[in-house]
Amino acid sequence: MSSFLVALAPLLVVGLGGLLLMLGEAFAHRERGGSGPSADLAIGSFVTLAAGAVVAFSLWLVGPENLGGAAGVAPFLIIDRFTLFFDIVLCVGGALAALLAGGYLPEHKLDRGEFYPLLIFSTLGAMVLASAGDLLSLFIGLETMSLGVYALVGFRRGSARSAEGAVKYFLLGSFAAALLLYGGAMLYGATGHTDLAGIGAALRGGTLTGADYGLAIVAMVLVLAGLAFKVSAVPFHMWTPDAYEGAPTPATSFMAVAVKSAAFATLLRVLVSAFGDPASMSWGTGWPPVVALLAVMTMTVANLVAGRQESVKRMLAYSSIAHAGYLLVAVVALMTQPGIAQGSILFYLLAYTVSTAGAFGALILCGSRGKEAVSYEDLAGIGHRHPVAAAAFALFLLSLTGVPPTAGFFAKLYVVRAAIGGGFLPLAILLLLNSVVAAYYYLRVLVYMYMREPAPGAPVAAPMRSGYVTAALLICAAGVMLLGLWPTRSLELAIDAALAAR
């Protein structure tokens, strides 16, 4: 009875912490004026999510196979090293966003306490999504995560951009969820199972009649489309720049980091467990060519468009689309090299989490109330006026570019290695070419920060000061350097996690 509570401990810790913070926020801060609720709530959220990560890591050390309760919640929730790895990544992403919000919200007069419970419950939904082994729990997790994020995007209530982003994200998100559900219904119709393993077994068994098999193929396409929306792969990316730009920057960071990681977790789970049979995994009759096409389009379109952006936040939004494309290359390599490809995806997500959260954090630090740094010109001369923020920004952008010895370099290296080892040389070459294109717009920020002075009379972004944002940047910088200098240990952990997801 109680052993399954141990297996679910990371979810329970995060969920209960979110409830307590929600009640605390409702009871404590009734008075108007004075200091807002952010200070306490940011620390509370950080502690809650960090506790979630610590609990997940201790379960990792114990070994999920030694937990009696893990079998009790299967197949609705699968508690294995794969899940725990993602629990840690998602909690870190959420905790960093909470710290960023602690500095950003008061500075921009958005200091309303609802942000933090929404953030925590979205993280909880993302964790459920990452552990879901059944189409029903998958959908519940997806919606728990998305509903919170829709509200976070529209958090700047006075801003038209925020409202535009939220409406676009909500409408397209509901549409994608409907596609996913439709695909799920067809899978159930074709195979008689809603759990991913059961669907996989039915497909592998080859007992489906011709019509049912056709239904399963249509369902596969629908499910892929629904998930491609969540990872914002081209051509399902239209909402991304607007939603990312309209959202308050901590929420943008959360979307780019945690929502994307959770979507990749469930994409892997679905492709490996449900569509992992030899026919579905072959180039001729399965999903790999579809995903390869998505990967090529996502990388190329996102990088070409990102180079033309004048807003740094929008550029980072397109950059996050491009990174989804690099990850999809590794997803294709699942076909021939399942273990290595999955390990490289997990490592990439870890490296991407710290680099992207750091980049958004540095962008927050470069602006202040009414003078948010949005364009490249706003960043001109930041290198002299605020050397610490500029140095941090430079580090994270170099990591996103993939320059050694940062985390991003090894992340790309492992993905390329998986692609070449799996026999997808053209994809690997395209990935490298795209990285070169990407270097242009990442390094352009550096050029503006260090080599340009603001035009005389032009409004300059005044950097803000915040202990919370600085703390988040320190954590990210430590992560980027650690993963860059000692990548092997974390890669081994990532491959351990990947091998668990059988």
Added chain:
Amino acid sequence: MERYLPILLLFFVAAVVAGVIYAVAIFVGRIPKGGPVNLDKERPFECGNPSDGASTLRPTVKFYLTALVFVVFDIEAVMIYPWAVKFSALGWNGVATMGSFIALLVVALVYVWRKGALEWEK
């Protein structure tokens, strides 16, 4: 796939029936060119009563909070009914599960209350 054929037929029949009803209504209700204009027919349909009141009603936006809270607790009732039917079969496990579910909703109620969403006039 043949099993789904009846559903396709159903769609087809529905489309035909709807189309026929429309066609007949248009045919029967048409006004001959230059014919007499019937004022009653030009009026927006209101159950045969003479139209009354302004056409642009403005419902208060405060309803949305009530609607949201209603949905939450309506779903609660839906979840509790099957539990009540299977109460003895589910035993203490069911009591614990349902208890935690209701406790979560009580937390939601406390939050809503504390935030002032239950007060009609602020």
